[in-house]
Amino acid sequence: MKLSDFDYELPEELIAQTPIEPRDMSRLMILHRKTKTIEHRIFRQIIDYLRPNDLLVLNNTRVIPARLFAKKNESVIEVFLLRKINESLWECMVKPGKKVKPGDELFFDDFMAICIEKTQQGTRILKFNVTDEKILSKGNTPLPPYIHSKVSLDRYQTVYAKVDGAVAAPTAGLHFTEELINQIKNLGINIAEITLHVGIGTFRPVKTQDITQHKIHAETYHIPPQTVDLIKYTKQMKARVIAVGTTVVRALEQYAIDGNTDGETSLYIYPPFEFKLIDAMVTNFHLPKSTLLMLVSAFAGHDFTMQAYREAIKERYRFYSFGDAMLIL
Known part of the structure; x- marks a missing residue:
């Protein structure tokens, strides 16, 4: 078909x-x-x-409240948590993707994350410097884009x-x-x-x-x-x-x-x-x-x-x- x-x-x-x-x-x-x-x-x-x-x-x-917003210089980056890899690493979607490369730092209200890798699927591996509880406390409802x-x-x-x-x-x-x-x-x-x-x-x-x-x-x-x-x-x-x-x-x-x-x-x-x-x-x-x-x-x-x-x-x-x-x- x-x-x-x-x-x-x-x-x-x-x-x-x-x-x-x-x-x-x-x-x-x-x-x-x-x-x-x-x-x-x-x-x-x-x-x-x-x-x-x-x-x-x-x-x-x-x-989980998987939708977060970070700053990189003057840009606002949407970070969508997809999958927890280990204690500090998450696989994420980021938007706009072209602004987030390996080595880049993203700043949230009172914590930050470093982009470790860009995957073959275009997602990013981010390393956070705080616990999941702290990350998710800043998260929003991950509603689909058509809502x-x-x-x-x-x-x-x-x-x-x-x-x-x-x-x-x-x-x-x-x-x-x-x-x-x-x-x-x-x-x-x-x-x-x-x-x-x-x-x-x-x-x-x-x-x-x-x-x-x-x-x-x-x-x-x-x-x-x-x-x-x-x-x-x-x-x-x-x-x-x-x-x-x-x-x-x-x-x-x-x-x-x-x-x-x-x-x-x-x-x-x-x-x-x-x-x-x-x-x-x-x-x-x-x-x-x-x-x-x-x-x-x-x-x-x-x-x-x-x-x-x-x-x-x-x-x-x-x-x-x-x-x-x-x-x-």
């Missing part, structure tokens, strides 16, 4: 700039893969589609976020409230967690027309033993493993391939792909030509996915991180 097969035109006013309140009042499009039919609901009505012994798998990663409103870091987290490390939210989970999660548990539906720290690689544009030539950056993940046990139990009960978000899909399908519950995944899912573990998924509406849209197309079918996106645009759904959701069954 070509990159152009995953393109669509989205009116700018459908890019959600603020989250819906309460969280579970966003819209929910239901995609039935077998019958190729579509329903339109509200997110809290997801409970109507869940059955006892189903397993809902959540990503409990927590977004122009100010949103607090708390609202850019899922209600079950626990483990610091993501530079973007696993947005499919933003629709859940604590009350809705309790309702789901009370229906006899199991809930398990994994951790996959969302990195910037997920959002890097695909630049090759031949989609198979694209490479995804690795992201670290952890699947706890109790989650593995619940997955096995769910399969034994002939119930469904339902992934909340593309990050959960990638972690679980990586585990299905190699049996590793800890490590890094650069699993790139595009049509055709044989899913070994997940039976249904919750996801938001993704950018054109993105690896996330390719993953959804691999699961729901390319033509059905693109049909659903056309319908979402016609029905004025809200798109992207703070937008509405779909449940693919």
Whole structure:
């Protein structure tokens, strides 16, 4: 398949700039893969589609305040923390990149960093002279570039976020409230967690027309033993493993391939792909030509996915991180 097969035109006013309140009042499009039919609901009505012994798998990663601003001479440099390497080193994106070379010093309010290296991917390795706690105390919410409103870091987290490390939210989970999660548990539906720290690689544009030539950056993940046990139990009960978000899909399908519950995944899912573990998924509406849209197309079918996106645009759904959701069954 070509990159152009995953393109669509989205009116700018459908890019959600603020989250819906309460969280579970966003819209929910239901995609039935077998019958190729579509329903339109509200997110809290997801409970109507869940059955006892189903397993809902959540990503409990927590977004860090990864966006900082530094000065170099008279220039303001945006520093976006991507990945902690060791005690003092971070891999970062810097803007404007041409102003930051190895050996350059960047000054924040009351600490500084030295650029140690420029990587092949164009990122920078920065050596800081203070602790992570100090660095992050100066950080801002790392909202995607298409969001122009100010949103607090708390609202850019899922209600079950626990483990610091993501530079973007696993947005499919933003629709859940604590009350809705309790309702789901009370229906006899199991809930398990994994951790996959969302990195910037997920959002890097695909630049090759031949989609198979694209490479995804690795992201670290952890699947706890109790989650593995619940997955096995769910399969034994002939119930469904339902992934909340593309990050959960990638972690679980990586585990299905190699049996590793800890490590890094650069699993790139595009049509055709044989899913070994997940039976249904919750996801938001993704950018054109993105690896996330390719993953959804691999699961729901390319033509059905693109049909659903056309319908979402016609029905004025809200798109992207703070937008509405779909449940693919």
